[in-house]
Amino acid sequence: MVGIESGPPVGFGVAEEDQSLHGFEASVSGMLISRHNIASDLVAALEPLDFVNAFWEAGSAAFGELDGRSDIDLLADVADGRVADAFAVIERTLLDIAPFEHRWEVPEPTPHGHAQRFYRLVGTGPHLWVDVVVMERSATARFDEIERHGVPVVFFDKLDAVRALPMDTAELERMITARLQMIRDAGPLYLSLARKEVERENPVAAISLYHALALRPLIELLRMKHCPYRFDFGARYLERDLPADVRERLVNLAYPRGVEDVGRMLDIAQTWILSLLEELDPAEIIEALVE
Numbered sequence: 001m002v003g004i005e006s007g008p009p010v011g012f013g014v015a016e017e018d019q020s021l022h023g024f025e026a027s028v029s030g031m032l033i034s035r036h037n038i039a040s041d042l043v044a045a046l047e048p049l050d051f052v053n054a055f056w057e058a059g060s061a062a063f064g065e066l067d068g069r070s071d072i073d074l075l076a077d078v079a080d081g082r083v084a085d086a087f088a089v090i091e092r093t094l095l096d097i098a099p100f101e102h103r104w105e106v107p108e109p110t111p112h113g114h115a116q117r118f119y120r121l122v123g124t125g126p127h128l129w130v131d132v133v134v135m136e137r138s139a140t141a142r143f144d145e146i147e148r149h150g151v152p153v154v155f156f157d158k159l160d161a162v163r164a165l166p167m168d169t170a171e172l173e174r175m176i177t178a179r180l181q182m183i184r185d186a187g188p189l190y191l192s193l194a195r196k197e198v199e200r201e202n203p204v205a206a207i208s209l210y211h212a213l214a215l216r217p218l219i220e221l222l223r224m225k226h227c228p229y230r231f232d233f234g235a236r237y238l239e240r241d242l243p244a245d246v247r248e249r250l251v252n253l254a255y256p257r258g259v260e261d262v263g264r265m266l267d268i269a270q271t272w273i274l275s276l277l278e279e280l281d282p283a284e285i286i287e288a289l290v291e
Helices: 016-022 035-046 059-063 083-097 169-199 203-226 244-251 259-279 282-290
Strands: 025-028 031-034 052-057 072-078 100-105 115-121 130-136 153-157
Touching (some): 031 035, 035 072, 035 083, 052 059, 059 072, 072 083, 083 130, 169 203, 169 259, 169 282, 203 244
Parallel strands (some): 072 130
Antiparallel strands (some): 025 031, 052 072, 052 153, 100 115
16 A cells, blocks of 8 residues: 555656656645645545545556656545445545536446546646546456556555456457457448548548548557557557557558548558458467466
8 A cells, every 4th residue: 555645656756846847736826736635635535434445546657657748547446325425525625626627527327337537627737637437346347457557556445445457368369359350340341431532532531531440440450469458548558559660650650641641541551451460360369478
């Protein structure tokens, strides 16, 4: 367990004298707000409550990759039926720090099955969003696969609720197999839809469909090859997950200058996709992971 009172957990960022330059602190009415202030105040409010079992940070902090543009990814484990109570305490605590500049409650059911809300406090800059997920004790999907979600920064844990577990490789193989089949089956249609807009000389539609229907599947396939645990993470974190030479090739496909460029890039992407589809075998991917 990481003690808040003793200072920020390992990975909370840059040296104190540099924090304001990197966006880790902001001033509201003369008061200094930092990531540590926000986390510390929430811990002080939540830890005494008997229905709050655990509270931890994920995201960039879990990978030791914080920078001045990182948000704060916070998770709480609470007793069943007490999610609304937990959010009431969280929101009162945040409002004691600063007013909300923006608040978004993700419509339910959320994709992951847990209640989630985002907050940006007045004066904290454009990127210091407070992203809070509150999950019930009985919930099963818990973001605990270490390969996908890193090592959680635990503020308190009363029930040994926070785990960092290896991902189930059988489940990973099932996911990769299903997605590979989807790309194989739908790929010809996807590429045709993008190419159709090139031939119609509709630049906005052509570029949009190229990114969605050609570049995105290509990135997924490259992730299966180089970072299979996070094959479905899209274009984020590619600087961590793909080799430099592969990233450079992708960058060269990311910025079409017009309709003609989309057509040329579609040809390159299609060739690369077909090569990867021929190369990738889910069983071999998993076998390489467990060796």
